[in-house]
Amino acid sequence: MQPPAAGEFGLIESLRALIELRQTPPAVPGSPHSLLVGIGDDCAVWRCGDTTQLATTDTMVEGVHFQRETTSWRDLGWKALAVNLSDIAAMGGLPDYALVTLGLPPGTNSEGLLELYQGLQDCALEFRVELAGGDVVAAGQLFITVALMGRAGNDSPFPNNVLLRSAAAPGDAIAVTGAVGASAAGLRLLQQDPMASGPTALLDAHRRPQPRLALGRLALSAGVRCGMDVSDGLAGDLQKVCTASGLSAEVHLGDLPVAAIVREQFPEGWAQLGLAGGEDYELLLVAPAEVLAAVAERSGIPLTVIGAMAAGSPGRVTVRDARGDPLELERMGWDHLDGGL
Amino acid sequence: MQPPAAGEFGLIESLRALIELRQTPPAVPGSPHSLLVGIGDDCAVWRCGDTTQLATTDTMVEGVHFQRETTSWRDLGWKALAVNLSDIAAMGGLPDYALVTLGLPPGTNSEGLLELYQGLQDCALEFRVELAGGDVVAAGQLFITVALMGRAGNDSPFPNNVLLRSAAAPGDAIAVTGAVGASAAGLRLLQQDPMASGPTALLDAHRRPQPRLALGRLALSAGVRCGMDVSDGLAGDLQKVCTASGLSAEVHLGDLPVAAIVREQFPEGWAQLGLAGGEDYELLLVAPAEVLAAVAERSGIPLTVIGAMAAGSPGRVTVRDARGDPLELERMGWDHLDGGL
Numbered sequence: 034m035q036p037p038a039a040g041e042f043g044l045i046e047s048l049r050a051l052i053e054l055r056q057t058p059p060a061v062p063g064s065p066h067s068l069l070v071g072i073g074d075d076c077a078v079w080r081c082g083d084t085t086q087l088a089t090t091d092t093m094v095e096g097v098h099f100q101r102e103t104t105s106w107r108d109l110g111w112k113a114l115a116v117n118l119s120d121i122a123a124m125g126g127l128p129d130y131a132l133v134t135l136g137l138p139p140g141t142n143s144e145g146l147l148e149l150y151q152g153l154q155d156c157a158l159e160f161r162v163e164l165a166g167g168d169v170v171a172a173g174q175l176f177i178t179v180a181l182m183g184r185a186g187n188d189s190p191f192p193n194n195v196l197l198r199s200a201a202a203p204g205d206a207i208a209v210t211g212a213v214g215a216s217a218a219g220l221r222l223l224q225q226d227p228m229a230s231g232p233t234a235l236l237d238a239h240r241r242p243q244p245r246l247a248l249g250r251l252a253l254s255a256g257v258r259c260g261m262d263v264s265d266g267l268a269g270d271l272q273k274v275c276t277a278s279g280l281s282a283e284v285h286l287g288d289l290p291v292a293a294i295v296r297e298q299f300p301e302g303w304a305q306l307g308l309a310g311g312e313d314y315e316l317l318l319v320a321p322a323e324v325l326a327a328v329a330e331r332s333g334i335p336l337t338v339i340g341a342m343a344a345g346s347p348g349r350v351t352v353r354d355a356r357g358d359p360l361e362l363e364r365m366g367w368d369h370l371d372g373g374l
Numbered sequence: 375m376q377p378p379a380a381g382e383f384g385l386i387e388s389l390r391a392l393i394e395l396r397q398t399p400p401a402v403p404g405s406p407h408s409l410l411v412g413i414g415d416d417c418a419v420w421r422c423g424d425t426t427q428l429a430t431t432d433t434m435v436e437g438v439h440f441q442r443e444t445t446s447w448r449d450l451g452w453k454a455l456a457v458n459l460s461d462i463a464a465m466g467g468l469p470d471y472a473l474v475t476l477g478l479p480p481g482t483n484s485e486g487l488l489e490l491y492q493g494l495q496d497c498a499l500e501f502r503v504e505l506a507g508g509d510v511v512a513a514g515q516l517f518i519t520v521a522l523m524g525r526a527g528n529d530s531p532f533p534n535n536v537l538l539r540s541a542a543a544p545g546d547a548i549a550v551t552g553a554v555g556a557s558a559a560g561l562r563l564l565q566q567d568p569m570a571s572g573p574t575a576l577l578d579a580h581r582r583p584q585p586r587l588a589l590g591r592l593a594l595s596a597g598v599r600c601g602m603d604v605s606d607g608l609a610g611d612l613q614k615v616c617t618a619s620g621l622s623a624e625v626h627l628g629d630l631p632v633a634a635i636v637r638e639q640f641p642e643g644w645a646q647l648g649l650a651g652g653e654d655y656e657l658l659l660v661a662p663a664e665v666l667a668a669v670a671e672r673s674g675i676p677l678t679v680i681g682a683m684a685a686g687s688p689g690r691v692t693v694r695d696a697r698g699d700p701l702e703l704e705r706m707g708w709d710h711l712d713g714g715l
Binding site: 068071072077083088089090092094096097098132134136165166167168171174176178180184323 | 409422426427429435438439470473477506512549601
């Protein structure tokens with residue numbers, strides 16, 4: 034629910050540098066396996082025989098990523114799997130098997146746990162994933178880690194069978210699916226009143242995010258090559274596309290698909306919710322405008338163009354207001370946005 | 375380091391029952407994927423094109439699975455990957471790619487973390503695994519979760535291309551690789567004195583377990599069909615083989631490969647360390663005696679026959695002393711041994 038601290042990004046970068054320095058060769062000489070995408074995209078990607086495999090993992094820690102007061106056991110189960118499915122969607126892939134690790138504090142009630150598994154199963158059935166195993170460990174605080182394995186959603190050879198953060202080109206239009214800011218708005222309402230019963234659309238956006246699996250595959254088949262999911266907030270996530278592609282981006286605040294109900298409920302804060310609220314689990318798609326138009330035409334989900342990619346200033350995201358002036362993103366709590374990762 | 379509490383087994387059983395009840399169909403109609411082994415063995419197993427895929431996950435939580443006082447950062451990294459490799463070894467498989475999740479309390483020192491990654495890389499290089507991604511999250515206590523993907527080590531069709539807990543037959547001999555009890559003995563020495571410098575063999579067994587990957591593949595190619603790794607303690611793990619195979623087992627305490635140094639250091643406690651110490655990461659192999667003899671002849675690692683499987687009393691493990699009398703395992707802290715899982 035909170036955007037990750039700048040320190041988390043810095044740490045990941047340090048570790049990535051260390052790992053890239055010591056990157057190992059494929060597991061076994063003559064192995065049919067080889068890593069195509071490692072740390073730094075939504076999934077790891079490798080070849081296995083004639084398929085392209087995907088794997089991702091995401092963790093939810095009590096008190097960090099969720100509060101028991103605002104998240105039911107069943108919603109927690111749904112969300113723990115859904116956020117991983119969103120990573121597969123971000124590659125345009127198909128999900129297959131999940132391993133679930135539960136860290137349980139002493140005295141965790143077993144009815145709650147069964148509800149959590151019910152929520153996992155709700156999501157697994159909805160998106161046709163099998164829960165294939167996992168681990169249960171004692172821990173000081175509740176956490177749930179899902180590792181999700183899947184595969185590329187089309188048969189083209191790599192890189193054309195997955196969406197990559199690094200595949201944006203100068204002049205590409207930037208689009209986002211659905212709407213942004215609703216999940217963060219729902220969370221704020223729940224924090225004000227854990228028993229809040231409306232507006233349902235906002236509460237549901239927070240409680241039961243819908244991974245954009247079908248749309249990710251559709252985008253890929255329509256010719257989109259660059260995408261990622263919006264989990265940490267639109268502006269920060271777009272910055273990752275910019276960094277990976279060695280480009281900059283301009284976004285027009287007025288074009289942001291922030292629902293009317295969010296603007297009504299948060300007349301002062303809707304822009305921040307939309308740009309940096311996080312947990313939207315929508316897709317950012319970056320491609321020539323006509324390709325995105327073709328996706329929009331074939332999809333039942335709104336797809337809104339919000340800006341464009343440009344050469345130069347790699348990693349820079351500029352958000353312009355109605356007058357064309359750049360917003361001061363630092364004042365919105367995103368002081369790492371201009372400094373690069 | 376501690377054998378899991380009986381409650382953990384009970385919880386896993388409840389969750390497994392729930393999941394089996396609602397087992398989902400393969401991810402997509404006509405998918406080339408299908409789950410062959412789910413919850414209840416060392417790895418999940420499924421088909422992917424013409425290969426058999428394996429995946430496993432294990433977590434180490436500070437204060438539960440390790441103490442910082444007795445485990446260096448670098449050894450923690452090694453061990454977090456090694457215990458997962460042991461699950462792949464237990465299937466007779468080959469490891470490929472790992473995802474690493476770190477839960478970090480505020481103020482975790484980054485030098486320690488880099489050492490942890492160094493330990494992960496030591497192990498990854500030694501056993502030819504690639505670290506392909508992961509997640510870093512804030513948490514109240516340090517934990518590390520590894521999800522490891524691999525594949526079957528031979529080209530036979532399933533079930534003959536993996537070792538299974540469920541594949542034991544009445545009359546099969548039970549053998550264990552290397553020696554048991556050394557890791558638990560090493561831990562006891564470290565608990566007495568975190569700066570303990572000897573006996574090195576025991577400390578190393580605890581700090582840097584060596585997954586039996588080559589031996590697992592050798593066993594499979596020699597015709598062994600049943601195996602698992604010894605992570606929670608020999609007697610308890612053998613019971614899992616008994617339950618999965620619907621058989622009982624008899625073990626002779628006098629045949630247990632407990633090193634002379636363990637017997638010297640713990641003249642009263644060596645039997646418990648050998649039977650229930652845990653964290654040995656050796657392999658239990660169950661097969662006709664002549665098949666095990668062929669493995670022993672071709673392997674550079676000791677393989678010791680310790681007992682035999684029998685029909686009836688599914689899930690019962692009987693350990694007999696030199697006079698042939700059954701030990702009272704309940705008095706050794708393993709009161710769930712006789713009661714089934």
